[in-house]
Amino acid sequence: MTESLNGRRVAFLVAPEGIEQVELTEPWKAVKNAGGTPELVSVRPGTVQAFHHLDKADSFDVDKVVTDVRPDDYDGLVLPGGVANPDALRQVREAVEFVRGFFRSGKPVAAICHAPWMLVEADVVRGRRLTSYPSVATDLRNAGATWVDEQVVVDAGLVTSRNPNDLPAFCAKMVEEIGEGVHRGQARSA
Numbered sequence: 001m002t003e004s005l006n007g008r009r010v011a012f013l014v015a016p017e018g019i020e021q022v023e024l025t026e027p028w029k030a031v032k033n034a035g036g037t038p039e040l041v042s043v044r045p046g047t048v049q050a051f052h053h054l055d056k057a058d059s060f061d062v063d064k065v066v067t068d069v070r071p072d073d074y075d076g077l078v079l080p081g082g083v084a085n086p087d088a089l090r091q092v093r094e095a096v097e098f099v100r101g102f103f104r105s106g107k108p109v110a111a112i113c114h115a116p117w118m119l120v121e122a123d124v125v126r127g128r129r130l131t132s133y134p135s136v137a138t139d140l141r142n143a144g145a146t147w148v149d150e151q152v153v154v155d156a157g158l159v160t161s162r163n164p165n166d167l168p169a170f171c172a173k174m175v176e177e178i179g180e181g182v183h184r185g186q187a188r189s190a
Contacts, residue, residue: 004179005036008075013041013066013095013118014048018084021050021057022164023112027078030171036178039063039074043092051082066094071101076178081113081133081163090121100124103190106182110159110174112166116140119158124189129153130160156185 010031012024031038040063042048047059071077077099079086089095100122102109111119116132117139119125126144130153137147152161152169159177161170177183 003035004175005031005034005075008036008178009073010036010038010076010078010178011041011064011069011071011074011098012038012078012080013089013098014080015085015088016042016044016046017049017051018082018088019048019050019080020082020085020113020164021052022167023080023082023115024050024060026164026167027080027110027112027171027174030175031078031178034175034179036075036175038078041066041069041098043089043095051084066092066098069098071098071105071107074102074107075181076108076110076174077102078174079109079111079115079118081111081115083114086115086117090118096122100190103186106157106184106186108157108159108174108177108180108183108186110170110177112161112170113163116160119143126189128158128189129155130158131162132160133163156188157183158186 050057103124120143
């Protein structure tokens with residue numbers, strides 16, 4: 001697994017604040033350890049503020065602004081959670097369209113905890129099987145998804161997990177799916 005992502009670029013899409021730090025840093029390390037290149041994409045330049053639940057944690061430098069990138073620039077997308085992060089992102093049209101573009105092109109997407117709210121907003125969960133933080137389950141079902149309470153769920157290139165406790169399984173499946181490349185079934189919900 002050490003070089004399974006060599007030459008692959010992975011976008012991590014986050015809001016300016018409210019990111020659950022461990023849901024950013026652990027998948028980031030997994031991409032780097034697999035030989036990939038992670039890039040932090042946000043809605044504005046500068047830094048983003050991460051949190052440990054409700055307490056401020058570290059700040060991270062933004063690599064790219066979502067209006068300056070396209071899904072074609074990347075081999076996969078990671079959506080970290082945190083309650084405020086996806087709630088803020090889903091209000092930014094360009095961020096929602098960026099997510100939708102990964103599904104249209106069949107590229108792998110990994111979303112953890114509250115991040116599937118972005119998938120609901122992008123209208124890409126209909127007919128899909130996934131998991132999330134339990135409070136997002138009703139939103140996912142209302143958007144046409146089948147929600148299950150499992151550590152990690154993979155559905156044709158879409159990787160989802162419930163919370164930080166699931167990070168080891170989430171990171172392993174995320175790296176595996178991005179390493180496999182385009183998944184034709186991913187586009188079925190776009």
